[in-house]
Structures are given as C-alpha cells and as structure tokens.
Amino acid sequence: MIAIIKYNAGNVSSVRNALNRLGAESIITDDFELIKNADKVIFPGVGEASSTMKILKEKGLDQLIPTLKQPVLGICLGMQLMCKNNEEGNTIGMGIFDCNVRIFPPLDLVPHMGWNTVSDFKSSLFTEITEENDFYFVHSFYCELSENTTSICDYILPFSASLQKDNFYAMQFHPEKSGEIGSRLLQNFLKL
Numbered sequence: 001m002i003a004i005i006k007y008n009a010g011n012v013s014s015v016r017n018a019l020n021r022l023g024a025e026s027i028i029t030d031d032f033e034l035i036k037n038a039d040k041v042i043f044p045g046v047g048e049a050s051s052t053m054k055i056l057k058e059k060g061l062d063q064l065i066p067t068l069k070q071p072v073l074g075i076c077l078g079m080q081l082m083c084k085n086n087e088e089g090n091t092i093g094m095g096i097f098d099c100n101v102r103i104f105p106p107l108d109l110v111p112h113m114g115w116n117t118v119s120d121f122k123s124s125l126f127t128e129i130t131e132e133n134d135f136y137f138v139h140s141f142y143c144e145l146s147e148n149t150t151s152i153c154d155y156i157l158p159f160s161a162s163l164q165k166d167n168f169y170a171m172q173f174h175p176e177k178s179g180e181i182g183s184r185l186l187q188n189f190l191k192l
Contacts, residue, residue, distance in 0.1 A: 002026040002190075003038035005065070005078075007055050010046030011176060015075065018176035022183060024190055030059050040070055040190065044176075045077025049101070049141070050089025053081060066094050071192040074170035079163060080141060082170055088141050097163045097170070099146035104156050110140040116153050118161040118173065123150035125162070125169060125188045133181040135161070135173035143172060 004015055006028045019026045019042075026042075027034060035041055043065060045052065056062040065072065065082070074082045083093045086101035093101070104110045115134040142159035145152065153161035153172070162171040169189065175182035 001034075001038050002040045002042060003035045004028045004042045004044060005035065005061060006030040007052070007059060007061060008047075009044045009052070009077070011044045011075065011174065014174075014176045015042055015044045018183065018186055022187060022190065030061065032060070032064055035064060036068065038070065040192070041065075041068055041072045043072060043074045043078035043082070043170075045075060045079070045081065046138075047077055048088060049077065049080060049086040049091040049093075052077060053089075053091050053093070056081070062094055066096050069167060071189065072168050073189050074168070075176070076139060076172060076174060079170035079172055080143060082163075082168065083143055086141065096168050097143070097146065097148045097165055099144045099148060099160065099163070101141050101143055103141050106156075109156055111138055112140070112142075112155045113138045116155060116173075118151045118153050120152045121150065123162060123164050123169065124192070125164075125171075125185055126151065127188050129181060129184055129188075134178075135171075135175070135182065136177040136179075137173045139172060
C-alpha cells in the first residue's frame with residue numbers, strides 16, 4: 001500500500017490517478033499509523049510554502065515525515081518543504097535535505113512552467129530514462145545544488161531537479177504530469 005500524504009495539496013488526485021494507471025494500490029491519508037505502516041509514502045505538493053507548512057505543523061506531519069523509514073517521494077512543493085529553508089514566506093522546512101530554496105531571478109521569468117530537460121542522473125529512479133527525455137515543471141522557487149542533488153535542470157541557472165538522502169527521494173518536476181516518462185519514474189519508485 002502506498003500512502004499519499006493528505007494536507008490540502010493541489011496535486012493529490014493527479015498523483016493517485018497516476019498510481020492507479022500503474023496498478024498500484026494507494027490511499028490518501030493523514031493518519032499517522034497508516035502512513036508509518038505503508039510500504040511507500042508520497043508527499044505531493046502544489047501551493048505556497050508558509051501556509052502549507054502551517055497545515056503540516058497543525059497535523060503534526062512535519063514531525064512524522066522526517067522519521068519515516070520506508071521510501072518517501074516528495075514532489076514539487078513536497079520536495080521544497082523537505083529542505084532547510086525556503087525564501088517563500090521565509091519558511092523553515094523539515095531539513096531532510098541540506099539545501100535551501102530560493103526564488104528565481106529575475107521575477108519576470110517566473111514561473112518556470114512547461115517541459116524541460118533533466119541531466120546528470122545519480123539515482124535509481126532514472127533507470128531506463130535518458131537525458132533526451134523532458135519532464136513537466138511548474139514552480140517559481142528552486143532547490144539549490146547540494147550534495148543531495150541527483151539530477152540537474154537549467155532554467156535561468158542550474159538547480160536541483162531531484163534530491164536523495166537515505167530513503168528520501170524528491171523531485172521538483174511533476175512525474176504525474178510528465179506522461180510516459182513520468183510513469184517510468186514512478187514505476188522505478190514503486191520497485192524500491
């Protein structure tokens with residue numbers, strides 16, 4: 001069973017639909033026991049960092065997520081909230097990844113929205129995916145490059161398209177919106 005963390009994120013249904021297409025059983029929940037006992041956990045996200053972190057704190061999910069031992073996948077804002085600090089709303093994140101989240105300069109070029117190439121793969125999530133494949137992005141803030149970076153995208157400047165530390169995986173792009181190549185990545189996560 002895959003637990004999709006419920007906290008009013010905008011892309012929860014899209015993630016569940018993508019998993020359904022792969023034949024994976026999932027549940028959308030904020031129940032601690034269901035999340036802790038799931039085979040895998042997905043932490044999706046679309047929205048604003050400070051208000052989202054406030055909801056996570058109210059539910060205690062900000063304390064639960066960093067303690068999980070099974071494979072955890074953060075998507076978009078989910079990835080950003082797993083980092084240390086976020087310039088959006090001057091938000092303190094969960095600190096799972098040792099990097100900060102910054103706003104793209106200049107502001108007239110944000111958001112970064114649409115298909116873009118990802119390169120420098122350093123994760124098993126990219127098995128059978130080549131650097132000629134594009135993924136779908138929509139974001140105005142980016143994760144800095146760090147020792148946890150497992151792929152890079154270049155939009156205005158190079159940034160972390162994905163991160164990994166121990167059992168925590170995350171990506172700025174939306175695999176659930178990235179067609180066949182996104183499905184391949186989700187399949188690779190399900191095989192972990």
